[in-house]
Amino acid sequence: MTPLTLIYYILGILTIIGGFSMLFAKHPMRAALSLLFVMFILAVLYALLAAPVIAVLQIIIYSGAIMTLIVFIVTLLDSKEDDLRKPYTKCVYLVTFLMFLLLLVTMNLLPPATFGNAPMVDGNIGALSKELLTNYVFHFELASVLLLVGIIGISIIRAGRGEKQ
Amino acid sequence: MIPIDFLVMVSLTLFLLGATTVLVRRNILVMLMGLELMLNAAVLLFIVYSRVHANLTGHFFALFIFVVAAIEVGLIIAIILNLFKQKRSLLTSSYTSMKE
Numbered sequence: 691m692t693p694l695t696l697i698y699y700i701l702g703i704l705t706i707i708g709g710f711s712m713l714f715a716k717h718p719m720r721a722a723l724s725l726l727f728v729m730f731i732l733a734v735l736y737a738l739l740a741a742p743v744i745a746v747l748q749i750i751i752y753s754g755a756i757m758t759l760i761v762f763i764v765t766l767l768d769s770k771e772d773d774l775r776k777p778y779t780k781c782v783y784l785v786t787f788l789m790f791l792l793l794l795v796t797m798n799l800l801p802p803a804t805f806g807n808a809p810m811v812d813g814n815i816g817a818l819s820k821e822l823l824t825n826y827v828f829h830f831e832l833a834s835v836l837l838l839v840g841i842i843g844i845s846i847i848r849a850g851r852g853e854k855q
Numbered sequence: 856m857i858p859i860d861f862l863v864m865v866s867l868t869l870f871l872l873g874a875t876t877v878l879v880r881r882n883i884l885v886m887l888m889g890l891e892l893m894l895n896a897a898v899l900l901f902i903v904y905s906r907v908h909a910n911l912t913g914h915f916f917a918l919f920i921f922v923v924a925a926i927e928v929g930l931i932i933a934i935i936l937n938l939f940k941q942k943r944s945l946l947t948s949s950y951t952s953m954k955e
Contacts, residue, residue, distance in 0.1 A: 695856050702865040709872035709892060718884045718945075725888045728869070732895055739857070739906040744898070744917045751921045756891065756928045763932050764884055767939050778879050779947075785878045789871045796867055800860055811909040818914055826915050833922045840926035847933040 698738065705731045716777050718764045722757065729753045741813045862903045869896035881946045883938070887931055894924050 708728035715721040729752045736745035822830055869892055876889030898917045905913025935945075942949045 692856055695858055698858050699861060702861055705865060706868050706872075709869050712885075712888060712892065713872055713876050713879070715885075718882055718888075721885045721888050725891060728892065729895065732899060735862075735899065736902050739902050741902045741905065741914055741917070744902060744914055747918070747921055748898075751925060752891075752895070756925060759928055759932060760884065760888065760891075763935065767884070767935070767945055769882065769945060777881060777885075779881055782879045785875060789875045793868065793871050797864065800863060809909050811906065811911060813905075813911065813914060818911065821911055822915065822918070829915070829919065833919055836926060837922060840929060844929050844933045847930070847937060 694738070698735070701731055701735050701738075705735070716774050718769060719761070722761050722764055725760075726753055726757050729757065740810050743813060743815050743818050857903070857906065859903060859907055863900065866896045866900040866903070869893075869899070881948060883935055883945050883947060886947070887928070887935075890931075891924065891928070894920055 705728050708724050708731065712721045712724035712728070715724055729748060733745045733748040733753070736742075736748060873889040873892030873896060876892065877886050880886055880889065898920050901913035901916045901920075905911065938950065939945065
């Protein structure tokens, strides 16, 4: 086991710990901070997996934009005391048991321990953007249209169409 | 050396943790965080196999997942703000009027 492999193991275990702490956190703010932790560790994993652009975008978009929005909304809509006392629904044990069962089944379906050592792919911004603006240009335009439609949708939902103040 | 099976396991566990969070928690905001965790688990799987097969396609999937996640969070938060205006509560149990 090389030191790099050990780093992969440590980072993987840290993300799982972060996920569990999100599931068990009583207050939504704690859950949001655990999710932020998971996202940062995942960004480090992407950087190690030869995807530096995706790692930077993960920090900018997920940790920067999305999590800021979620933390802002958690502070804006303050949870009441009695909401925090019972954070789980009634079917919590059944769902947890079923998910654990699913995890065990899929673990047995996975192929046996494999260690890949493929040649490094060139995942830097130049190669990525060249490919994005030649082979994937239609998808790129579709994504921009989707963003535009999303912005219009959000403003319509919040402004209340035809609603007089 | 990349421990592929371990990283696939991590992705699987994160996805199931996110799904459990969506199914088990009562707070809408925490359910939204569970959705985000599921999307992140999918991105991790794409990046791992992109590295293993030395192919850039997984990176583009990750990019488009980021776009979709950004729009999704914006829309969900707009809907949550509208819901909160009606009932002043974030619990899913407050929004069961369709059952009656």
